[in-house]
Amino acid sequence: MPSDKRPPIFLYAKFDVQALCRTASSLRQDIACTCNPDQHPASGSFNWAVFLTFEDGVQWVLRSPHTNGAELSMELSSKLLESEAATMKYVQQNSDIPVPTVHLYRANAENEIGIPFILMSKASGWPLEKAWKNPESDKPVLAASLKAKVLRQLGETTYKLSQLRFSRIGSLFERDGLVPVEECLSRGHILHDRYSLEGVARGPFISEEHYIEPTCKHAEVLQLSHHCFTAPIPSREDYESHDQYLEACDLWNDFVTVGKKLDSSDNRLDYIVAAHALRELIPAWRSQLPNTDSHLFPLCHADLSVNNIYVDDDFNITCIIDWAFSTTVPEALLLTPPGLPQSRYELDKSLRLAFQDGFETAIIGDTCDQRTESIKAALELVKEGRCSWLLTRFLNFDSIDDHGLFTALWEHTYGHSKDIGSYFAERRSSPSYIELYNDVRLEDQPLEKLKKAESNYFRDDWGCQYTPFHQQRLRKTGELFVTDSKLWKWILEFKKDWGNIS
Structure with a gap:
């Protein structure tokens, strides 16, 4: 009796494997090739991939964007695929930088194979990630x-x-x-x-003037996810053991839950001030660099x-x-x-x-x-590349410590001539930012809803670690109270000492 189970190769999308093999074979003087339906597709954040093998041992890769539950729309994924293929072809034709050879690509599913794809050579060698460990890894x-x-x-x-x-x-x-x-x-x-x-x-x-605009607009209207400007996420490198690091992460989660800090008006205004500050900071930084061809x-x-x-x-x-x-x-x-x-x-x-x-x-x-x-x-x-690295990370929201990135950018550009704390206090107390703050506060959750959310989160023994939520906020004037590993370590040490006393 035939099985209704779908082969693993179709984990992310159904497509015509036979048409794929015919297409690939036609691009190599009709050398026969196969695509094993029992292979599990490799997968990244935005794309998945399967491998084809020709009878002479050569391997190609079919890569296609994720569609089910994907972060990016199909329209946007198609644009990215089209641009990526064009970029790899241009780099290969105009430099000796080693990149995959693009044999064929289609930006939409209206083709014989039935999905958008890039058909390209398999990268030679092996990924560096197998040898270069993350700080959290146990690899040598x-x-x-x-x-x-x-x-x-x-x-x-x-x-x-x-x-x-x-x-x-x-x-x-x-x-x-x-x-x-x-x-x-x-x-x-x-x-x-x-x-x-x-x-x-x-x-x-x-x-380059428009480069920072998405960051400014993001701060005003989009979710800030795990980003809290004055509360960097703990980094494994700052803690002696993995257990201590996990405890610090728990403390951080507790801290940002109180008052729902991540998408609060205070956090949002901090990011707005920081993003707007870049409009002055970037030209000041660029003025310190040597002149290049700006065209x-x-x-x-x-x-x-x-x-x-x-x-x-x-x-x-x-x-x-x-x-x-x-x-x-x-x-x-x-x-x-x-x-x-x-x-x-x-x-x-x-x-x-x-x-x-x-x-x-x-x-x-x-x-x-x-x-x-x-x-x-x-x-x-x-x-002078460090400042560029800092700026890119901040603009892309590619960090667990946005305050640290921004502070380093600020100090690199201004030194001690401008105080970052005073700058934020001045901006937050100015009429235009007070008006903006009042606007974004309209999106804050009602007090009763916050109380209920905190009550649901802090149960059992954790409830006694925090005072009840109250309306008066920590940020009354604009001063920056920044949490960091020192605070979490101090709390962990205090808890340990308290436990010994008890």
Whole structure:
């Protein structure tokens, strides 16, 4: 009796496997290929993938966007797929950066296979994530010399990307044999529901001024998720043990639950003030940098994490994958070391220097580039790349410590000439921000609803740890009370001592 169970390959979408194999075979002089229906698709945040094998051993990848319960709409996913394919083809045709070869792509499901897809070569080597551990991982630490080797190569890759320049900021598309820059599909313009924002320019842009607008608008109307400006999420690196880290996370959850701080008007206004401050901070920072060609914008990979970097057994980079969200950017935002193992982790000084060394080596080896002044400016930008890294993380909401990022940006730009606490107090007490605050307070939950939510959350022994909610707020004037690991450690130590006394 035939089984009604669907093969694992159709976990995320039903498609015509036979049509896929026919299509792939036709693209390789009719060499036969198979696609095992019992394989479980690889899956990431936005796409899933399956593998095809030709009879001569060559493997290709079919990648398609998630559709069921996906964060992105089908329309947006199609645009991202189309742009990613065009970007990989352009990079391969105009540089020696190792990327997957795109054999065919379709941006919608109106095709023989029945789904939108990119059909491309399988990346050679293996993903760097297998060797480069996260701070929370139990994997052995990768040798510093091998990390430095990878960073030097990424510095060379960044130089090569800096030579792929366009007259506008935005995403690449393929149009009748040309590769124009169109709508900007960067993470900062798309994710966290920012694509739904009305009244936000989408590009392409001829300057960097509009780059921060999605962050400003996000602060005003969208959910802030886990982001609390004055209460950074605990980081594993700050705690001696994993258990202590988990206890600190519990304390953080308790803290932001009281008064529903995440989407409160106070938290929202903090982000609005910070986002608006960038309108002054970014030009002040740029004025301290060397002059570059402000009319040409280099191509930038959006996520150079260990998941997307493939290496061989000698840690030579063999392929860079996942070019979704890649756009052209202001040069200063490209010429910065990536965060590794993931974008939120800042590199130490030795690895930043390795990146700089690789960038300089690439310049020396490129005899075609004779723009002496541009070279000097680019080298200076690479050395000053930390501020670009901080800014990118903040604009993309790619952090568990937005206050720390903003403070570092502020101090890097202004030093001790402007006090950040005084700035926030002044802004929050100004008539325009008081009016804005009163508007956003209309979205705060009623007191009775807050009390009920807190009562449901704090049950049993935890109830005695917190005083009941009351209407008077901590932030009466605008001063910044920032929680950090010191506070959570102090509370944990106090609880321990109290337990010993009891």
